[in-house]
Amino acid sequence: MNNTVLPHRYPFLFIDRVVESEPGKWVKGYKFITENDWFITENQKEMPFSIIIEALAQTAAFTALKDPAEIGFLSSVKKAEYTGKVFVGDKLDLYFEVSRFKRGFLFGNGTASVNGKPAAKAEIGIFMEAK
Template identity: 45%
Template structure:
């Protein structure tokens, strides 16, 4: 099992990845987030995970895919081409995938998608992460 907290500094309540399933360092990563009714962001009238929190989960996965040093920090730098196609509700498992497109001078450009079951709920054409200390 991969220790997520040894690589990225996020902790509860802002750690949005529960498990890393597979990784090819510097190229791509797969992980998931289980949405539970006890999440701090689940509230009436919208009992679903906010879409931007799922985008944050993709960014965290992207930082994880590219950071191999404990002293590095990854920051979400920019987004482009984000499509919100569905929602994730308590009881859902969000499958996350981030693929590195470019990695130059600490700026990592990648694309990602989040799915629930077989339905894509978020597609991101560009998620840029700045890795400090790399």
């Protein structure tokens, strides 16, 4: 993954790798969940839903970035649905498909899954702005 695409760094980068993409259309990536992730604690054994949504939003930004001088901001989350748990040792597959991209706003549908089983989905909006 090109570290210049997202401004996020550890501990707030929730994508390990983007494996395929077609800019402006769709992107596939993943995150391995480890016991070293800051959100995994003695009392919290699964990846929180809000962080799964953030991982989808970070994935979505890859479909919008055409210029390295741009940065994407999460602008909306709609119809977010938690459909399965994500535990240490899981590979969280992330997929985002663009439904429309107009005047600096990108909208689409994100899906997170583990071993082909859905963990979360949401309609996500990203606002693109010059750095």
